[in-house]
Amino acid sequence: MSQSPKQSAGRTVPTSADVARLAGVSRATVSYVLNNTAAVRISEPTRRRVREAAEELGYVPHAAARSLRAGHSRMVLLPTAHVPIGPLYSRFFNDLQWALRRLDYTVVQYGSVGLDPDEAARAWAELRPVAVVSLGQVELTPQGVELLKRSGAKAVITVGPQRVEGTHALVMDQAQVGRAAGAHLVERGCRTIGVVMPEEPGLEMFSVPRLAGVRAAAEAAGAEVLPLPLRYEEEPAGALAGRWRELGLDGVFAYNDEYAMLLMRALQDAGIAIPGETAVVGSDDLVIGRLLRPRLSTVHIDMVMGRELAELVDRVVRDPESAPERQELLDSRVVRRESS
């Protein structure tokens, strides 16, 4: 592939050919040295000469040109949805990116909120990633997966309830968060359990399986479950608290700690005693839960290490036809405090 010099604001963008010329070596040698190819023996003085020439010229390898030459890229694309994220996801995301970089992948995130599944797959495919790891921000279709594969993606890894043809599906079993909360409330003697269902878009992938988990635990013990749609605002919380006694609820899984804070305030303002009249459980084990009075019981969630997911990505890239693996992404347990 020939590369012509590119102009930028009057500058000439240096190419590997310029580095080769200055160092007095071939372009192949420049490529071997700068990409740290271990398979080729090159003397230390030559390596040094190439590195010095690259530094003098301000040359940086071009990830895309390299991948065009090699016929495949080292880019892993992570779709993101810029919704507010908590410490749990931010740590996981950082870990995953670091681990992929240590495996010599280039990681980019692609903000995909509001794209439909086929638009999203098309936009990702234009970047020719070797792998896509979608944590559920976009629900891929079989056509989208096929398009990505045809564009060179060797691994399409998704997280979600149903497996899409051609992907490696991971399991983020949000139902177990609900099961843990439900089992705890039943054990505390609750017979009519509310489950907060946030009305904000994008949270169904968490709230729906959590509700199913509470149901499974409650029904096994003969308790009743009532979904409670709620916006994260004072007024609807107050309205819900106003109907509380009429609904006959004696326990509630409040989706997470933030909704639990909202609901507890409304219940307390309505004169409902916690936990005496109603037990409350959140999830995520945030600091705010410990600052509430009574202190909030919560489901503590441990996510799998980003490193393990990075290694899975690498295995699938190396062997795209390998059998799908089942991997649990999270584990959860109840931390009981004063609200239940």
Next chain:
Amino acid sequence: MSQSPKQSAGRTVPTSADVARLAGVSRATVSYVLNNTAAVRISEPTRRRVREAAEELGYVPHAAARSLRAGHSRMVLLPTAHVPIGPLYSRFFNDLQWALRRLDYTVVQYGSVGLDPDEAARAWAELRPVAVVSLGQVELTPQGVELLKRSGAKAVITVGPQRVEGTHALVMDQAQVGRAAGAHLVERGCRTIGVVMPEEPGLEMFSVPRLAGVRAAAEAAGAEVLPLPLRYEEEPAGALAGRWRELGLDGVFAYNDEYAMLLMRALQDAGIAIPGETAVVGSDDLVIGRLLRPRLSTVHIDMVMGRELAELVDRVVRDPESAPERQELLDSRVVRRESS
């Protein structure tokens, strides 16, 4: 530039040459049609034939190949730090990405937490972005900017206190958040004002200028200011509350609403009356502030529209030598409730 078919899991990745062959047109025509080039007249039947051939083959334009041909890319790189983000930033980020896409840029985010400034510039340069918009996650050096420019970046836009040579610097005047809080506390009669300084890494870009803003407002009125380093945990908050009377503080700007909640709980547990003995002001105007008792006073922050920033990016890409513009990214005002 010649493009050979790429192999992926036994598939041949279709190229624009394949599309041209199937549609019976030149590769240039394929490129004009699929990139919606308005400058070239192509009949509707031909356009349709090209689109149908592309669809039949599952062909997606290759962003990097296109930019190698064109000599410049349409990629805008947004460095990100995966720290927990609130609704304010997530909305701004989504707006910015949508607006850039409408201007026909490809937007990728690059997780840059933990990279030193020169590593970061190098990693970004490998992707050959035409523009980098850094909201302060990494402090670029003049060398880093030079490297990006040599690699084809026409616009390097940074947000921060000091301008780096070669960049267009935007102003996110966090000091005004502090000034608003400080002026309010002075007006409420405070004479010895504490300012919470989070000890978590990555927040100095907000906390240091906010402190300076409180100082400016307080000193103009002859009040004293005391920085209060604090980790976001119960124990250090309790320890700080234990020293409160000895420090003689009668007002505090708590950095944001979450720290305000942490500190208010600790002060209340230590028997300090809010606002009687100490006035408390947060910032960000989160829902949690309205759930606290007393209800939290806060600094409400409005951020500039992402669309305006996207237009600035586009102007600088088109005319890289244009004079740096001063653009204020935020505006702030105090919302007084019960805590001050």
